[in-house]
Amino acid sequence: MDGEHEQFISEESRELKRLRERKLAEFRERKQDMSDQPVHVSDSNFGEIVKKHHLTLIDFWASWCGPCQALAPTIEELAREYAGRVFIGKLDVDENPKTAEGFQVLSIPTMLIMKDGREVDRIVGCVQKKFIDAALKNHLG
Numbered sequence: 001m002d003g004e005h006e007q008f009i010s011e012e013s014r015e016l017k018r019l020r021e022r023k024l025a026e027f028r029e030r031k032q033d034m035s036d037q038p039v040h041v042s043d044s045n046f047g048e049i050v051k052k053h054h055l056t057l058i059d060f061w062a063s064w065c066g067p068c069q070a071l072a073p074t075i076e077e078l079a080r081e082y083a084g085r086v087f088i089g090k091l092d093v094d095e096n097p098k099t100a101e102g103f104q105v106l107s108i109p110t111m112l113i114m115k116d117g118r119e120v121d122r123i124v125g126c127v128q129k130k131f132i133d134a135a136l137k138n139h140l141g
Contacts, residue, residue, distance in 0.1 A: 036080045041089035043098040050114040053087035055139055057132070060103075060110040062094050067126035068109045074129045078136070086136055115139055 041049055041058055050056050059075050061068035079088040093100040093108055103112060113121035113135055121135050
């Protein structure tokens with residue numbers, strides 16, 4: 001093999017190594033960003049969150065809402081089970097009316113499933129975990 005060819009292979013190998021390292025770092029950042037606890041979502045960060053994550057479940061709730069309080073442990077359980085695969089957040093409709101109004105959330109609890117920044121499913125009411133789980137699995141593929 002001539003020196004020029006060896007140099008080309010060596011440069012190509014270094015470039016592939018840099019690409020692999022960059023992709024691995026991006027993967028770790030995405031996985032780290034997907035908490036095993038529901039994350040507080042607000043009017044100011046909602047758009048950024050749903051665009052950044054492939055699949056999100058956002059629970060629209062309020063502190064005074066009994067069914068919302070009853071659903072909270074289920075949302076926390078789903079966050080643990082889907083950590084690293086689905087971003088799960090909670091949006092307080094009293095503190096963040098703009099997003100709730102924008103999505104015409106008229107009853108709470110309401111859970112929006114967003115895929116690549118677009119609403120793909122909506123679950124209204126205090127439903128059993130198996131219904132939310134089935135919807136998430138459906139959109140995970």
